[in-house]
Amino acid sequence: MAEPAWRDGNAVRLLENGEAYYARVFEAIERARREVLLxxxxxxxxxxxxxxxERLIAAARRGVEVQVTVDGYGSPRFSEGFLRALAEAGVRFHVYDPRPTLLGVRLHIFRRLHRKLLVVDGECAFVGGINYSIDHVRAHGPEAKQDYAVELRGPIVADIRDFARAALRSPRDAERWRHPAQTAGDAAGPARVLFRVRDNGGHRDAIEREYRAAIRGARERIVIANAYFFPGYRFLRELLRAARRGVRVALILQGQPDEPLAQPAARTLYHTLFDAGVEVYEYCQRPFHGKVAVIDDDWATVGSSNLDPLSLSLNLEANVFVRDRDFNRELHGRLDTLMREHCTRMHADSLPMPSLFRRLIRPLVYHVIRRFPRWAGWLPAHTPRLVRVAPHADAPELPAGRTN
Incomplete structure (x- = not known):
């Protein structure tokens, strides 16, 4: 495994929720001259x-190479008109591992492409947790998601572009990808940035290892805001150790979950977290979809990876890790406001008294989270496909989407 490649000289802009994200993404695509990889x-x-x-079509018509990849489980079936307009403009539209449903039921839930990446002209890149759907915009109402992404400029963009091109060649090329040699490039800002992916090939625990290393080195504070929190044993162990040695550890989790199992799963860990001194806050204003963290005053991460078995052991994910005090200060300020103004702090007496059954199965829960990454290899596996979609009746059926 190659050593992580931190890149100096980057500018990082925090984008909170769809309003900020889509404005910057659409502007970047409108200005594209050569290439859009999404x-x-x-x-x-x-x-x-x-x-x-509309913007992808306009870019393709003015001669920009436009490559779009969506997941075959997460995205719905598209209308023929939607696909035909893209194809006629010259947009190359791909679906990651499309599979038919069985009696309308989606069975291919494992090893999904969960990344959210955009690279424009090799000059700017976007990484985060925000999909392309109206439920990331506050005007959508009480079901609108709270989420984060970043816009990046500087040498790190070359790494993200290199990976995106590898992923277009084949899923196996993406799994074999390594950070390219550093190339000369103009500095765009003061931030050191690392781009990391997780897959089922050469990068199985890359994102988790970055988290664990930073948690081990934490001196003062750890704030993790994550939509789906049910990490493995080693991750949880490092978090508890940090709290016990006096680091302030605060978690922002879902209080109004968009998936029925998210909150009950996380809550099975609460008493263990409380015993170590971890602060737990539930965000109850609307569904929380973020996957971000800050540690001390110079480490932060933003990306697509939840801290649950699907993201840590099965899905294809991408995060950036940022060492920059100004960015850390901004993200920490946003999370601190969220905790103080929009969250409920949980305590042992906030939860229903666990039944005898629940108390008895807690050791089993620990065993499951400790062993899950190994057991995940026994789940149904297949060679993933990247399929170019054409707008005709024989195009692969894309089942109804999922929300995380």
């Missing part, structure tokens, strides 16, 4: 998806 888990044919569709 990957996403979800692209819906709604107001946001159609706005993206």
């Amino acid at each position: 990957e996403t888990f979800i692209l819906f044919e709604d107001e946001i998806g159609l706005a993206l569709h």
